[in-house]
Amino acid sequence: MNNNLLKTACICFVFSYFLFSCNAASYNVVRFGARADGRTDSSQAFVRAWRAACASRSSSTVYIPRGVYMTKPVVFSGPCWSRILFRIDGTLVAPPNYWDMGNSGFWILFSKVSRLTVHGGVIDARGAKFWACRRSGSRCPPGVRSMSFLWSSNVVVSGLKSLYSQLIHLTVSNSNNILFEHLNVIAPSRSPNTDGIIIQSSTGVTIRNSLFRTGDDCIAVGPGSKNIWMEKIACGPGHGISIGSLGNSLNEAGVQNVTVTNAIFSKTQNGVRIKSWARDSKSYAKNVEFRNIVMRAVDNPIIIDQTYCPGNRCPRQTSGVEVSNVRYSNIKGTSTTVEAVKFECSVSRPCRGIQMRNIRLTTPNRATTSTCENARGWTSGLVWPRSCL
Numbered sequence: 001m002n003n004n005l006l007k008t009a010c011i012c013f014v015f016s017y018f019l020f021s022c023n024a025a026s027y028n029v030v031r032f033g034a035r036a037d038g039r040t041d042s043s044q045a046f047v048r049a050w051r052a053a054c055a056s057r058s059s060s061t062v063y064i065p066r067g068v069y070m071t072k073p074v075v076f077s078g079p080c081w082s083r084i085l086f087r088i089d090g091t092l093v094a095p096p097n098y099w100d101m102g103n104s105g106f107w108i109l110f111s112k113v114s115r116l117t118v119h120g121g122v123i124d125a126r127g128a129k130f131w132a133c134r135r136s137g138s139r140c141p142p143g144v145r146s147m148s149f150l151w152s153s154n155v156v157v158s159g160l161k162s163l164y165s166q167l168i169h170l171t172v173s174n175s176n177n178i179l180f181e182h183l184n185v186i187a188p189s190r191s192p193n194t195d196g197i198i199i200q201s202s203t204g205v206t207i208r209n210s211l212f213r214t215g216d217d218c219i220a221v222g223p224g225s226k227n228i229w230m231e232k233i234a235c236g237p238g239h240g241i242s243i244g245s246l247g248n249s250l251n252e253a254g255v256q257n258v259t260v261t262n263a264i265f266s267k268t269q270n271g272v273r274i275k276s277w278a279r280d281s282k283s284y285a286k287n288v289e290f291r292n293i294v295m296r297a298v299d300n301p302i303i304i305d306q307t308y309c310p311g312n313r314c315p316r317q318t319s320g321v322e323v324s325n326v327r328y329s330n331i332k333g334t335s336t337t338v339e340a341v342k343f344e345c346s347v348s349r350p351c352r353g354i355q356m357r358n359i360r361l362t363t364p365n366r367a368t369t370s371t372c373e374n375a376r377g378w379t380s381g382l383v384w385p386r387s388c389l
């Protein structure tokens with residue numbers, strides 16, 4: 001090799017090394033004191049690694065290597081200087097005593113973060129003892145959501161496995177442009193309030209190629225949600241995919257532009273549901289589409305319920321939530337109840353623009369029915385049970 005070539009190679013090497021280290025700094029939580037022994041509280045180490053990454057002027061990685069790390073509630077807060085890859089090869093577990101989760105309501109919280117990717121990993125909130133406490137009726141702490149995104153934008157969560165949450169597995173609130181993909185979300189069918197994902201006051205949330213087996217809603221789209229896309233979702237057991245509950249308060253933000261496509265529901269309580277309180281409200285649900293859906297032994301495959309009122313908190317009220325422009329198409333499969341289609345809309349604000357096309361929902365022995373209360377719309381193609389619109 002002549003001298004010049006060697007010199008160039010050398011400079012290139014040094015240059016690329018420099019580029020590598022400043023473009024892709026990696027902050028391994030073990031170097032910040034995390035212990036992969038499943039017992040030592042690693043939350044402070046996680047936070048220190050996060051702060052280092054967050055202060056980095058170029059994109060960086062927070063790295064959690066293989067192993068089991070116990071962590072109490074942690075807050076990863078921004079704003080940060082640059083893009084962060086939060087790469088989890090290991091498993092994060094909750095402390096064995098649920099009282100150690102405190103009162104914040106959160107376990108792993110990302111707040112005011114933008115340009116973040118959470119990749120891989122298992123988070124196990126070990127909820128069983130907490131559920132037992134709640135069932136027993138004794139005094140229990142409020143419980144935590146496993147992973148939450150607040151005031152965040154441009155976030156990707158890919159390949160995460162969330163197990164046995166105390167309450168909701170994942171929440172998104174006051175955020176925009178959030179993508180979840182290749183999730184595995186698992187809790188027993190009888191675990192209370194272990195919803196898969198709850199979205200509220202957020203715009204542009206996509207959930208795709210993901211599996212939910214939970215004790216409550218697989219996905220719930222709450223007030224103030226807009227441009228929500230759910231594709232290739234397997235749900236069940238669980239309570240299905242729900243828009244709502246809406247209209248608990250008078251001045252609540254509505255929901256619009258929600259799509260569920262290519263979903264399969266297995267042994268769920270509901271399939272696709274829109275649910276509102278029977279209370280006065282200015283809220284609404286509009287421009288909703290449910291299409292290409294398979295139901296397998298679902299109790300209420302298609303349901304709009306505007307009479308929700310646990311605890312009798314709606315004296316002489318009807319739902320003020322306006323449900324309009326809801327399209328159901330290519331929905332096939334089996335119902336466990338005869339009433340496969342149920343539209344129980346508000347007396348004071350009937351549902352408008354309900355469209356049904358190519359529906360076939362059956363039960364093994366008897367003919368299925370559909371019921372409409374205060375629902376208006378039209379059908380096309382084959383619709384079974386026969387439409388009541």
Ligand SMILES: *[C@@H]1O[C@H](CO)[C@@H](O)[C@H](O)[C@H]1NC(C)=O
Nearest residue numbers: 204205226227228229257258
């Ligand atoms: C509805 O939401 C989808 C998915 O987020 C988005 O691509 C589309 O542009 C939105 N449509 C309207 C009319 O806002």
